[in-house]
Amino acid sequence: MIRLSALILMLATGAAAACEAVRHRDRAFTVCTADLASQSIELELLGDDGAPLGSFVALDRAVDAPIAFAMNAGMYHADRRPVGLYIQDGVQSKSIVTREGPGNFGLLPNGVFCVRGDRADVIESRTFAADPPACDQATQSGPMLVIDGALHPRFLPESPSAKVRNGVGATPDGRTVHFVISDQLVTFHEMATLYRDVLGVRNALFLDGSVSRLFHPASGRSDGGRQMGPIVVVTGR
Template sequence: MFSLLASLTGCSQTAQAVDSNELVFESQSFRVVSIALDRQPLSLHWKDPDNGQAYGDIDSLRQWGEARGKRLLFAANAGIYDRQFAPLGLYVENGKTLVSLNMARGNPASGNFSLLPNGVFAVYPDGHAAVRTSSDFKADGKPAQWATQSGPMLLIDGQINNQFVDDSASLKWRSGVCAKTPHEAVFAVSEAPVNFHTFARLFRDQIGCRDALYLDGTISQFYVDGDGYTGAPTFMVKPYAGIFAVFAQP
C-alpha cells in the first residue's frame, strides 16, 4: 500500500513541508499531497480582504501572502464555480458562510456539479475534516470553519459513484480531495486526462479513502513550494473562485 507519510529519497526541505508525491496508478501519473491538519492548517481564500477583489489564481494568492510575510506551501483550486467566478455551492471561509449550500437538482448534461450526488469537504472548528454528501452535510447541521461544495462525489462509504462508467472515454485533468483520517486531508490531481472511474479508484484503492469529492476538471492545478505547478497545462487554466492554501506557520 502506498504510504502518503513515507518520505522520498532526496526530498528537499521544501518538499517535506507538505507531503507531496508523484504516484503512478494504472499507468497514469498523479500528484498526491497529504496535509496533516494538526500541523499544517488548511484554509480557503476567495477575495483579498483589503480590496474585495478575487485572487483569481494561485500566483496572486502566493504574492498576497509574501507581501505579509507568509510563505505559501501548497495551493489548489477549491471547486466548481459559476460564470461570475463565484462558488456554485457552499463556501465557508474562516467560519463565515459566504455562499449557502446548494441543494438544487440539475441536469447532468449541464456540468459535473449536477452529476449527483455532489458533496462538501469541510474542516470543522476543532480541526477535523470530513467529506460528506451534500444531503448528509445538511442533515448533520454542524457549522464548518472552512468548507467547499463541489461534485460529483467520487466515493461514498467506500463505493464508487454509480454514475461513473469504467471504460468511459470522457478524459480530463481532474482534481479531488478526501479526509483519509479526521486529521489528514489528501488532495490528488491527474497529470494527464483520466476518466472519473479511474480517478475514483485512485482514491479508494491506492490512497485508501472511503469518501472522496471531485473538485474540478480541465483547469485544475496544484502548487507545491519548491516543486511548482502540476496538473492541467497553464494555458488551459482560467480564473478560479476559492483556493485551498497551506501557509508556513511562524
C-alpha cells in the same frame, strides 16, 4: 515517480512529503497531503480589493504564512462566485445546493469538504444539509468520487470522458487530507479508484476538471491558465 508500495508505506507510517508523483492504472497523478496536526487548511477567494484573487501569484501575495501547496477548490460561476456552499473563516457567503442539476456539480450525490478545528471531512451534501456541522472552511462541489467506501454509481470503467481533474479526500480520523490532481487526462473512475484502493479514503470529492491546477513552491510548480474561483491553501500552523 514514487512506487505505490512506497506510497502505502508512507501513509502507514505517517511520513509524507507535501506532494508526490504517483502512477495508478498507468495514469500520472500528483498527491499532495496535509497533516492537520501541524498544518492549516484554509479557503481563499477575494483579495483586499474585494475582487477574486484568481491566480496563484495573487494568492502568494495575499497569504502571509509559507505555503506548502494550493489548489483550485470547487466549481464557480463566470464571475468566479462559488456554485455551491462556501464558508471561509466561519462566514458563510453561499448556501448549500441539494437539488439535482446539469453538469458535474448536479450529478448527485455531490458533497462538501469541511474543515473544523483540527479535522476535515468530505460529507455528502444532503447528509450535510440535514445536520450541518460548524465548519471553519467549507466548499461544495460534485460529484462525490467515493461515498462510504463505494464508487459513485454513475462512474464507468470504460467511460470515454477523460480530463485533467482534481479532488480531495480525508482519512477516516479526519486528520490527514489528500488532495489529488491528475497530470494527464483521466476518467472519474480512475481518480476514484486511486482514492479508494491506494489512498484508503472512504469519502472523496471531485473539485473540478480542465481548470484544475496546483501550486507547490518546493518543486517550483505553479500552474497557470484560466482565472480561478475558490482556492484551498495549506500552510504550517
